[in-house]
Amino acid sequence: MELANQLKSLADKINQLKDKIETEESTKHAFVLPFINILGYDTFNPTEVVPEFTADLGLKKGEKVDYAIIQNDEPILIIECKNWKESLSVHGSQLFRYFHVSKTRFALLTNGITYQFFTDLDEKNKMDQKPFLEFDITNLKDNAIHEITKFHKSNFDVNKILDNASSLKFIKEIRKLIDTEINTPSPEFVKLFANKVYNGRLTEKVMEEFTELVQKAFGQLIGEKINERLQFALNKEVILQEKDQIEDSEQTKVITTEEELEAYRIVVAILRRKLPVNRIVHRDTQSYFGILLDDNNRKPLCRLHLNGGKKYIGLFNIDKSENRQPIETIDDIYLFEKELLETVELYDVE
Structure with missing residues (x-):
């Protein structure tokens, strides 16, 4: 969820700034480097992100690719950047040459808005002509975010990405074919039906x-x-x-008792170590006294059942199902400190 929010923030920034960005260098600094940071790599650490990475091409020495992400002293992703106004369709051959002489299995061609990830599925050590993953960062779909996550520093695994790259590549091509057939059906497609x-x-x-x-x-x-x-x-x-x-x-029929309010204050005392007090809100009902995150009834922190013959505290697990535990007095709420703090982790708390 955090990665998705970061990508959305970058997309908003791009939409606001792009008309003021004139050069390739500005595109790199405003759009591409923030994307690399989102992937968890330190762009200020030259042992992790190398700008102007040297990729010698036979007799042509000193050829450089814009960035290389390094892991264990070897490049794991080389990145070639273009001005955001440029189409990427005419720049693949340059990256193709760089890929051939580097030890990486992945290459990224981007103008800061469109991102194309390549590997060597067709022939080892030779970059494929078509990307296995392509997306527009200003119009991201959930499946693209899922694939971007695999390139995060904390998740990066060459074999797992390669295993999935082939499927991604073919799905991408099949989707294009389906889209074409739906809009302009070919004779073969029409005959099928x-x-x-x-x-x-x-x-x-x-x-x-x-x-x-x-x-x-x-x-x-x-x-x-x-x-x-x-x-x-x-x-x-x-x-x-x-x-x-x-x-x-x-709510109009509910009377909140002093005991319920005192129990609420105990829960606040426990949870304030992880939450600001103003985010811990109580909502009394005829059936129970609920304590919610951000006053959202789809984010229950616990429920208190204090008005019947027996008293209970209702705790919540990852499925949001309530598990009632008996208590003798409201002081017993302190016995469930661990469970209450764990409930906070069920939500994307910032």
């Missing part, structure tokens, strides 16, 4: 008709799938709102 639903001869006129039908069918199917997802999300939100309204209505 026409042969299954049409018994006559596929004349030119029939093919024209089915080309339109296939395109329309896919459009309708995709639209319906999107609507289903939206409807599901809306229904879920309505249920949550109704639940909140019921709880709010119940």
Whole structure:
């Protein structure tokens, strides 16, 4: 989650600054170096991130790639940067030469906005013509963030990345083909469906008709799938709102006792070591006395059941299910100090 937030912050910064960035050097400093920092590498440590890394090419000595990330004295990722205004399509050959003479298995070509990661799946020690991972940092999808995480210093594992790189590469190409076929169906694609639903001869006129039908069918199917997802999300939100309204209505019938407030102060005394006091909020209901993070009923810290014949403290695990533990008096809450502090770790606490 932290990495995703950092990438979003960088994307916001890029959108704000890009029109003021004129040169390749400015692109490196404003866009690319912050990305390297997000991956956990110290750009101020020349033994970890080497600028102007020398990659000698046969008789051409002194050829340099913009950056190399070093691990165990060997480059694990070489990076070639371009001005953010430039397309990367014409710069792959330069990185290809650098890759061939270095010991790295990964190369990155970027203009600070588009990122293309390469390896040598087709032929060892020779960089592939096509990247196995490509993304626009200003329009990141969850699957791209997941793959970026693998290049973080704390996660970097050559073999794990390589094992997944082949699948990523083929999925990328298949997605492109599917997108093309949906928008402009090829004769082969149209025949695949026409042969299954049409018994006559596929004349030119029939093919024209089915080309339109296939395109329309896919459009309708995709639209319906999107609507289903939206409807599901809306229904879920309505249920949550109704639940909140019921709880709010119940609040008018609730009387908060001094014992509950004293128990709340005990919980605050325990949790303030990890949380600011203003983030620990109580919300009383007819059924229980709830203590929440940021007054969010989807972030329960604990529940107290003090008004019945027996007293309980309700603790929460990673599944957010309540586990009730009996207590004799509210002073027994101190016995659950460890569990309460662990509950804080369930949430992305900043």
